[in-house]
Amino acid sequence: MKREQSLSFEFGDPSAQDAMGSASESSYSYSPPGGAVFGLSPPESSPRSGRNNNRRRDRPSWVRLTDTPYFDGHLWRKYGQKKIKDAEYPRLYFRCSYREDRHCLASKLLQQKNDDDPPLYEVTYTYEHTCGAPPVSFPDIVAEPPVSTDGLVLRFDSPSSDAWMQQNGRYHSTSRSAFMMLSFGSSSQTHDQQPAVFRSDLEAGLSSFPTEGLPPAPPPANDDDGDMLSKLNSFAYDFDNQMHFGDHTYLPHNSSNYDHDDH
DNA sequence: GGCATTTGACCCTT
DNA sequence: AAGGGTCAAATGCC
Known part of the structure; x- marks a missing residue:
């Protein structure tokens, strides 16, 4: 039923790419998966303020292909939807539900790729969760x-x-x-x-x-x-x-x- | 009434 | 300048 997934990491800063693959420290503001994901401070300025810091291309992001784009263990709030040029389906924008409460910068972007049953989605995640929220489950x-x-x-x-x-x-x-x-x-x-x-x-x-x-x-x-x-x-x-x-x-x-x- | 979503406008990045 | 990302008022749902 589910498809094989692939994940790619994209960084504007090569040093951040290195940090992703090892435990070494980096001056990059992003704490990679495997490192300490808690206790990060939000950026000094909002994305709209400042000029060269926090440019889109410098933000850590990774892509997941899935047919269950909504179920990834985190709570998301939709904040936008946009028709993308040359894209058949609109792009949906989500951010962590704890954005305000815990200054969590995590966000994701949903792009439907086809109309299969079920449809395939490309999900682009930006920033690791810093909210400390547990997975949405209560397992035994x-x-x-x-x-x-x-x-x-x-x-x-x-x-x-x-x-x-x-x-x-x-x-x-x-x-x-x-x-x-x-x-x-x-x-x-x-x-x-x-x-x-x-x-x-x-x-x-x-x-x-x-x-x-x-x-x-x-x-x-x-x-x-x-x-x-x-x-x-x-x-x-x-x-x-x-x-x-x-x-x-x-x-x-x-x-x-x-x-x-x-x- | 409170909260989440929708949607057009604004603004940033390329 | 075009395209894309985010904001925020309007709207809808519970």
Whole structure:
């Protein structure tokens, strides 16, 4: 049902591209996936103020192709829609629902690519979430014996963060039975507690529930043991060159050179 | 009434 | 100057 995904990172600053592929520090304002995604300060000026800082082409962004563009584990508010020249479908603009509350700069841009069933969308994400909001799910964590390693497997039962979105004050889902799995401690990992597997299995379905009773997003994660859920996003990115989210495989461009001709 | 979405205008980037 | 991204007032929904 779902398509294979690809992910590309685009930066105006080559040094930022380098930072994406390693843990090295960068003067670039963006904190790449795998780094500390919490506690970032917003830019000194809004996008409309200032001149050369925060230019569009300098903003970190990555692209995802999906047929479920709304279900990515975060809450988004739509703030614009525009007909794009030579594009068959309008472009939709979303920003993090916590933009004001927590100065989260994350935004995404939705572009429908075709009219298949289901339609394919190109989703361009800009800036990592700094809101600290957990994935939109309330999973039951189940420890299971690992399949073939000496590690630990955690299963996050339904609903999956990949299957829910907020719309008109309610969460909506196309998943009836979803779960995610994390595997820790694989001997192939060079760092402690990095996942070897991170995936979810989704089945088509439809349901929704109101958002009123949901707890607020937690404060930025600390390093205490047991705070697994608040680290979920980080875990998802803690691969060297590959990330799995849901049944999507993300393949960040990892060349050390900035490359405009990436497709 | 409060909040999210829509949509035309404005402004920035290329 | 054209095209694209964001703002903000208007509108709709709960």
